[in-house]
Structures are given as C-alpha cells and as structure tokens.
Amino acid sequence: MAPQQRRARSRRLAVVAAAVAASAALASGPGFAAGAGVARVADPPAPTPTVTAPTAPETPATAEPAPNPTSSGPPATTAGPTAGPTAGPTVSPTAKPTSAPTPPPAAGPGPAFGAYLDYGPLGVARMAQLSHWLDGAELRVGHTYLPGDRWSNIEGRPGFLDVWADWRAGKDDRMLVLNVPMLERNEEGVSDTGVRRLLRQGAAGQFDHHFRRLAERLVRANAPDTVIVLGWEMNGITYTHRCGPDPEAWKTYWRRIVTAMRAVPGQEFKFDFAPSRGRDAVPWTQCYPGDDTVDIVGMDSYDQPTGISFDEQVTEPYGLQEHVDFAKSHGKPISYPEWGLFRNGDNTEYMRRMLAWMDEHKPLYNTVTDYCPHGVWQCSRNPGASAVYRAVLSGRTDEPPATPSTPSTPSTPTTPATPTAPVTPVPETPKPSTAPAPQPTVNCSPLNLGDWVEHWIGGRLCVRLDWWSRNR
Secondary structure, eight states: OOHHHHHHHHHHHHHHHHHHHHHTHHHHSTTOOOSTTEEEOOOOOOOOOOOSSOOOOOOOOSSOOOOOBOTTSOBOOOSSOOSOOSSOOOOOTTOOOSSSOOOOOOSSOOOOEEEEOOSSHHHHHHHHHHHHHTTTOOOOEEEEEOOOSSHHHHTOOTTTTHHHHHHHTTSTTOEEEEEEOSSSSTTSOOOHHHHHHHHHHHHTTTTHHHHHHHHHHHHHTTOTTOEEEETTTTTSSSSTTOSTTOHHHHHHHHHHHHHHHHTSTTOOOEEEEOOBSSOTTSOGGGGOOOGGGOSEEEOBEESOSTTOOHHHHHHSTTSHHHHHHHHHHTTOOEEEEEEEOOTTOSOHHHHHHHHHHHHHHOOSOEEEEOSTTTOSSSOTTOHHHHHHHHHHHTTOOOOOTTSOOOOOOTTSOOOOOOOSSOOOOOOOOOOOSSSOOOOOOSOEEEOOOOHHHHHHHTSOEEEETTHHHHTO
16 A cells, blocks of 8 residues: 555544544433543434425535435535434434343344444444444445535545445445435426436436546545445435436436446446335336346335335335335346335334345345434434334344345244333443543533534534543
8 A cells, every 4th residue: 555545544544533532422412422521512414304395495505515415315515514413312322222121133144234324434433333232233334425416526525435435445245335416406406397408418428527537536445346326216306316307318317327437447336226115206117227227226215104004115006015026027136225214203013024024025235214203223212113123133244145044024023022112212321441431511612623624523523621620
C-alpha cells in the first residue's frame, strides 16, 4: 500500500473512531455520548417512508449536503442535521430488553442480513453494536444511500464511499448495498412532464458520465462488487426517478446506466431492481428493464397499509408471492433492501411472518430499516416486535446463499411466544470494562469542528463543562 493510501486509510479510521465515540450517545441516552466529556447534540431527523402521495419539495442546500436517507428513499438535501430525531425516542443500542427472556441462538444459517442504521460512519459503528445486541449474530450486509439532490453527490463525492468500502473489505463474505438515484432533484416534486423529459434525456445518454464516475470511484475505493439498488421504488410517485410518466424511456435509461457502469474496468457490480410492494402508481412489472441488465429482483416491503394482514401482503396483486414467482421465472435471486414495521404499529405477527417468509424463500440479502416507526433496535415504540426479531436472529451466523438450509414455514415459525400484554422496554445499563460511566448532563459547550467533520460524525459535538472535575 502506497504511503498516500496508508495516510488516507488512517484518516478514514480516525473518522470511524469519531463516529464510534459519537455513536456512544445512544448508550447514555438520546443526544449524549459517554466518556471523555463529549456529547453529540443531535442525530439527523428520522425520515418517513414512501406513501402514495408526493413528498413536499425540498430546497437544495447551497453546500455539499450530508446524506440523510429516508426509509424508502435517498438522503435528504439539507446541509446537515439541525435537530434531534422527530420520529420518537431511541433505545440504547448496547442495552438488551428485560421484558422478554433471552432466547437461545437460532438453529442453522439463514439469509444474509443487516440493517440500515445511518448513512455515514455511524452506520458502520452501529453494526457492531447491533451485532452485540443480537448476541454476536453476524451482520454481513451494510446498507447506505447516495443523496439525490445533485449530480455531484450521485457520483459518490470523494470521501463518502471510503468508510463503507473499508468495512466491506474487512471480510470476504460481506456485502455492501448502495441505493443510487437515477436523477438529481430526486425528492423535489418534479412534475410528470419534467420527469418524462429527464427520462428521455437519460435514455439518450446525456447522463451516462455521472454513472461512469460513480463506478470508477467504487472500483478505486476497493468496492467493485457493490450491490447497486438503482432507481428504487420506481413504481411509486415519490421520486423523480419514477417510472410511471414514461416506462419505455425509464427502461432504456436503466439499461444505459448499467451498461455505462459495467464498462468500467475492474467492476463486479450487481444491479438490484427494487420496486415497492403492491401496485402503487404503476405495476412494477411494466418497469422491468430486462434480464440482461438486472441481477437481483428486490422489493421494499413495509407493514402497510393500515389493517392489512400478512396473508394479504403475500397474495395482493404485485405482492410478496408475485415478487418471488416473477424472480423465479426470470432466474433471478430476490432481496428485501427495505422492510420493517409501519402503519400497523408494534405488529408482532408481521415480524414473525416476515422473518419466516425470508427464511423460507432465501433472499440474497435483507436489511431492516432500523429507526422509528419501522425499527426494532433504535426505536422503543416496538418492544413486542423487537423481542421477536431478537429471538429469531440472536446468535445467528449466516452462510452464503449457495448453502441453503431447511426452510421454515410462515405458519410455524420457530420463535418463542410473544407477550400478549403491552411491554415497556427497560434497557439495561451497558456493561463497561471498568467502572460505570458517569451520567451526562445537558451542561455542555458546542465545538465548531467544521462542516466536513460534522458531516461524517452526524452532528455537532459539545464538551460537558463539568467533565474535568468528575474524571479527576
């Protein structure tokens, strides 16, 4: 490794170390980090998933934005976090709920899994913490998003991809999943007329160079086998990269992007076609660009709409069963890049059935969206579903999909009974290696570390004014 590469890697490791310190905020309560008197002022606001109405236009930032993906969409366009999470409280990532007994490790391997935990280095740091909460279960999948506000970010601006690429290189069987928008201004409420014009420009090759640059940066970062979730949830109306205004142009544009990225020497990308479950604005089968440019047929599947049962999610038009059947007919593996709770609250039945469904149908990977209202680890609103998730996956060590195990059936999941009464999680105090860490206070002074550092650690740091006297 050249000296400049070693220096760059050292800088990235320093960024991850800062992220780990900032991530310890969750272990001491929302917004604060234990140890060394450092507290993180705020996490990025927790965004909401796709619904059947357009999102409100966002005002593009004047500076390079900090990525902040939605549960079913790309990073927002704000220049950085300014407030704490709006979707509710979080639970301590190192604490384990005492509302249910710790189950034994799950028997046998299952699908490769992970979680969306944060878009930057905090996401990498929190994977180790989530694994600890799951009694050492192996998280083989890391998932992040590129911002869709401007082309310079869709190209994977320098510095953003490196920390994720370093995590991917840590073990041979790890998988990096990257959601890539197909168009800039991706959440700005562009009209159908505007979308149609942009799709036709893309189909004519006007945007190929942006994706070549992204591919080159991924290869240089030593992440040539990244799974690219390109133009996700194209069957809805939330994103500018939607298919509905012109499906034929959309499919041609997809093929041009894939062709441009595959032309970069050294690449080994896999392209994941991932609509949202159900018909949405247009049947997702009308957007399928062809077997030669699709490697994986994915699906984003949240527990919605209100009142729908899991059986209905399976059997509805363009639902879970049609997804599995479609992929099989095209000789493609399936995936679930986004899934989780939503409109039906702390739904233990959904959690049991979805996990059993994935154990049965063996997707190439799945990543739960882990923040409120969807999550099970960073969200305290879902204690029952959290207990089910942990019971099923605790201690699980994944194996590559080429080594299948005997599938379980949705009707007979191998999980312990879920409490019938509402459960209030009572996080345990994290077990430190020496003495318990002192409880942080709000008496701190913000540090101005500059936009670049604050972008990578997910917010501004502040120093508690009384830390020196407590730690003497």
